[in-house]
Amino acid sequence: MSVLDTLKSLIGRANKDIEENLSKEAESVEEAADAIQTSSEEEIETKSDSETISEEEAAEEVAEAEEEVEAEEAPVEEEAVEEAVEEVPEEEVSLDNAEESIDDKLSEDEAPEEAVEVAVEEEASEENEESDNMTLLKENDIYSMDDIDKEFTQKFVDAGIETVDHCFQCGTCGGGCPSGRRTPYRVRQIVRKCLLGLREEVVSDPALWMCTTCYTCQERCPRSVKIVDIIKMARNEAAKAGYMADAHKATGSFVIKTGHGVPINDKTKALRADIGLPELPPTVHAFPEALEEVQKICAACEFDKLIGFNMETGELE
Amino acid sequence: MEIAYFLGCIMNNRYPGIEKATRILFDKLDIELKDMEGASCCPAPGVFGSFDQTTWATIAARNLAIAEEMGAEIMTECNGCFGSLRECDHLLKENPAKKDEINAILAETTDKQFKGETKVRHFAEILYNDVGLDKLSEMFTKDLGINVAVHYGCHFLKPTAEVGIEESAENPTILDELVEITGAKSVPYKNKMMCCGAGGGLRARDIDVTLSYTKEKLDAMAEAGVDAIVEVCPFCHLQFDVGQTEVNAKYGTDFAFPVMHLAQLYGLAMGLSADELTFDAQLIDAAPVLEKIE
Numbered sequence: 001m002s003v004l005d006t007l008k009s010l011i012g013r014a015n016k017d018i019e020e021n022l023s024k025e026a027e028s029v030e031e032a033a034d035a036i037q038t039s040s041e042e043e044i045e046t047k048s049d050s051e052t053i054s055e056e057e058a059a060e061e062v063a064e065a066e067e068e069v070e071a072e073e074a075p076v077e078e079e080a081v082e083e084a085v086e087e088v089p090e091e092e093v094s095l096d097n098a099e100e101s102i103d104d105k106l107s108e109d110e111a112p113e114e115a116v117e118v119a120v121e122e123e124a125s126e127e128n129e130e131s132d133n134m135t136l137l138k139e140n141d142i143y144s145m146d147d148i149d150k151e152f153t154q155k156f157v158d159a160g161i162e163t164v165d166h167c168f169q170c171g172t173c174g175g176g177c178p179s180g181r182r183t184p185y186r187v188r189q190i191v192r193k194c195l196l197g198l199r200e201e202v203v204s205d206p207a208l209w210m211c212t213t214c215y216t217c218q219e220r221c222p223r224s225v226k227i228v229d230i231i232k233m234a235r236n237e238a239a240k241a242g243y244m245a246d247a248h249k250a251t252g253s254f255v256i257k258t259g260h261g262v263p264i265n266d267k268t269k270a271l272r273a274d275i276g277l278p279e280l281p282p283t284v285h286a287f288p289e290a291l292e293e294v295q296k297i298c299a300a301c302e303f304d305k306l307i308g309f310n311m312e313t314g315e316l317e
Numbered sequence: 318m319e320i321a322y323f324l325g326c327i328m329n330n331r332y333p334g335i336e337k338a339t340r341i342l343f344d345k346l347d348i349e350l351k352d353m354e355g356a357s358c359c360p361a362p363g364v365f366g367s368f369d370q371t372t373w374a375t376i377a378a379r380n381l382a383i384a385e386e387m388g389a390e391i392m393t394e395c396n397g398c399f400g401s402l403r404e405c406d407h408l409l410k411e412n413p414a415k416k417d418e419i420n421a422i423l424a425e426t427t428d429k430q431f432k433g434e435t436k437v438r439h440f441a442e443i444l445y446n447d448v449g450l451d452k453l454s455e456m457f458t459k460d461l462g463i464n465v466a467v468h469y470g471c472h473f474l475k476p477t478a479e480v481g482i483e484e485s486a487e488n489p490t491i492l493d494e495l496v497e498i499t500g501a502k503s504v505p506y507k508n509k510m511m512c513c514g515a516g517g518g519l520r521a522r523d524i525d526v527t528l529s530y531t532k533e534k535l536d537a538m539a540e541a542g543v544d545a546i547v548e549v550c551p552f553c554h555l556q557f558d559v560g561q562t563e564v565n566a567k568y569g570t571d572f573a574f575p576v577m578h579l580a581q582l583y584g585l586a587m588g589l590s591a592d593e594l595t596f597d598a599q600l601i602d603a604a605p606v607l608e609k610i611e
Contacts, residue, residue: 159370160412178511179519182529210526212519213363213400214512215475219486224478235367244368247521251364255376259357261364262326268598272333275593281329281336282352290355294376296426301372303365 143198152199152237159233166223167191173217173227185210187217187227194230203238209245239306249307253316256298256309259284259291320443321384321391321435322350325398326358327551328578334595335551338584339394339440345456345587346448350392353383359393359401362472363518366401374415375422377405381437382429394440394580396550397516400472403437407479439473441549441579442482445491450498457586460500461610465582466538466574467492467503468548468557471512486510495579496547499586506541508533513548515556528567531560535572545575545606547582554578558599575603585610 156164171188179185185207193202202208211231218227238244251261260283269279284291298304299311308317320343328335343350357376358365365373380402384391393399409416410433420430444453469492477486484491487510493503514520514530534557538546546557557576565572576599577585584594585607596603 160408160415178514178530178533179526183526209367209518209522211517212471212512212514212527212530213366213517214471215486216471216510216512218476226476228476232367233370236370239368245518245522248364248368248518251361251518251521252368255358255360255365260326260330261358261361262330264330268330268333271595271598272329275333275337275595277333277337277340281324282354282356283324283329284355284357285330287355290357293355293379293427293429294357297375297379297422298372300422300426301369301375303369303372306369306372 143196147200148197149199150197152202153195153197155237156194156230156233159229161226161229161233163223163225164191164195164230167195167225168223170222172220172222173225176216176220178214178216179210179212183207183210187211187231190234191225191227191230194234199237202234203241203243206243208234208238208243244307249309249316252303252307253309256295256304256311257314259294318347318447319349319351319387319389320438321353321387321389323353323356323359323380323384323391323393323398323402325393325395325551326361327555328394332551332554332578332595332598334584334593334598335394335554335578335580337593337595338578338580338587338589341589342456342580342583342587346452348448351387351389353380353387353391356380356383359395359398361518362397362401362404363516364521366404367518371418371422373401374405374408375419375426377401378409378419378423378431379427379429381406381435382423382427382431384435385432386429388434390436390438392438392440392443394549394578395552396439396470396472397552399437399439403480406433406435406437409433439482439549441473441492441495445495450494453495453583454498456583457499458588459586459610461582461586463501463544463606463609464504464542465496465501465545465547465577466506466541466543467496467509468513468534468546468553469510470548470550470553471516473549492547492549492579496582499582501547501582503547504541504543506543507537509537513553513556513560515552515560520556520560524563525567527556528560528564531556532564532568532570535561535564535570535574538574539572543574544609545577545603547577547579549579551578558601562600573601573605575599575601575606577603 153164156162167188169188169192173187173191174180174189177185177187180187190202190205190208208231211228213228213232215228218225221227254263255261257263264280264285272281273279278286280286284294295311303309304311309315310317322339324336340350357380359380360366360373360376362373365376381391391402393402409419409431416431416433423429423431469489474480474482474484474486474489474491477484482491489510496503511534512530513534514527520527548554548557554576557574561572561574561576564570575596581594581596591597591603591607596607
């Protein structure tokens with residue numbers, strides 16, 4: 001285990017202790033409040049039972065009793081919270097001690113002190129947001145082996161895009177990317193994540209769909225990485241995982257229904273006739289058996305299921 | 318010479334003037350455009366290519382097989398169709414396992430097989446390499462004398478390693494040369510090689526991002542001072558035409574650059590009427606540039 005990890009686990013444990021103490025305090029406050037409420041309710045019930053009074057008077061008394069409860073409750077809560085808060089600094093002291101002891105251990109081991117300082121600064125920045133900490137790394141930026149799916153990376157290799165492995169992260173791709181200039185799309189980062197096998201992060205990221213496939217990145221890549229192929233393959237995986245825009249499903253449904261992504265309309269039919277072209281172009285539009293072939297291909301590839309198209313009703317579900 | 322003419326979707330189903338001008342031009346050049354009967358969507362690389370490679374490749378391979386049966390090379394006038402068909406052709410020629418997989422699906426669903434016997438070519442590249450600028454110039458009767466912003470689009474030349482058109486992706490001249498033989502001047506402008514913003518399924522998914530691309534292009538064209546935009550892709554055509562009105566609505570701008578596919582520009586140079594070129598079907602009024610030509 002690295003020094004940094006040791007430090008993190010110690011700090012993590014200390015934080016957990018604080019949380020536990022706080023929640024215990026909170027529980028005791030709740031218990032106290034419950035006890036007060038229960039006793040005053042009993043009081044009211046006793047009163048109502050022993051004396052024969054009108055309903056109005058009873059209601060008044062209940063209201064008074066409730067006010068009493070509220071008045072009593074508030075200070076108790078405040079006190080308890082104050083106590084809990086007072087306890088926190090003590091824990092912080094012990095946290096500091098833990099850090100110090102690690103610090104000592106490190107210097108004994110002649111470990112690089114800089115790394116420790118950075119780590120301590122990171123913690124400090126969490127306590128004080130205005131500190132001049134330069135790192136953008138946050139706790140949740142750290143990946144574990146659970147995030148990694150090597151089969152995901154293998155898909156690119158199997159599809160003939162083994163160049164995913166050639167990327168040395170120079171950033172030439174992002175430097176020329178027109179979508180990178182205006183959206184959160186970071187092509188270099190996506191290529192890296194694909195290579196690392198961070199499937200879930202890649203497929204769930206809406207920015208994956210901000211690429212226009214303009215090939216500027218691929219054209220300039222000094223390692224000849226087939227970047228656009230990587231993006232399209234990643235989108236195939238995203239589509240399988242259900243991340244599809246309705247507008248894309250609609251375009252897909254046009255092709256199943258008509259054989260064209262942009263089918264003919266009445267206006268263009270008239271326009272075609274006006275200039276001496278056949279109303280229907282000699283495509284699937286003019287050959288119904290050809291359309292049937294396209295539909296059979298879509299069914300055989302289960303494209304209809306992928307986009308949620310119902311072949312029976314001829315509509316998207 | 319015979320060519321299998323792949324229509325695609327947007328050109329024939331939205332801007333038929335591009336198809337009309339092309340048919341007339343190739344007739345004059347004595348090149349036979351043979352219809353690919355029953356061809357479908359290429360299919361759209363941004364949607365099908367991004368969703369399921371197998372579906373995309375099978376539909377594309379079916380289109381390629383139609384041309385193979387005709388024994389001809391394919392010509393398309395759309396960068397998207399060119400990209401999709403060319404990429405599929407390349408994939409199946411390079412990857413025998415994928416080819417077998419796709420052919421198995423084709424055998425199950427059609428009477429076609431992908432054999433790898435055709436070549437996918439772009440309209441502009443055929444004109445430049447097979448016809449040549451000199452012969453093309455002979456077809457023209459009008460000197461256009463307008464200033465235009467040439468937009469290359471993305472899938473015409475890129476990725477150069479696979480496309481194989483001998484031209485620079487960063488600083489090409491092929492389209493500028495094709496444009497300038499009409500007497501129109503190709504004016505340099507900032508971010509000339511940048512995407513129009515419509516591709517990759519972005520227009521359907523996030524129109525605001527697409528429009529911010531288009532606006533960047535239009536701003537640069539305005540700065541350069543052009544009369545019209547010339548491109549070789551009906552999807553870019555749609556984006557500069559429809560998208561231009563959307564940019565104006567969103568940003569409060571008043572861009573009014575008429576949009577022409579290279580085939581329409583050639584139509585004008587051949588003396589075809591604006592009606593024949595279906596400029597009236599476009600949202601941005603072409604009248605100012607047409608007046609300048611006459």
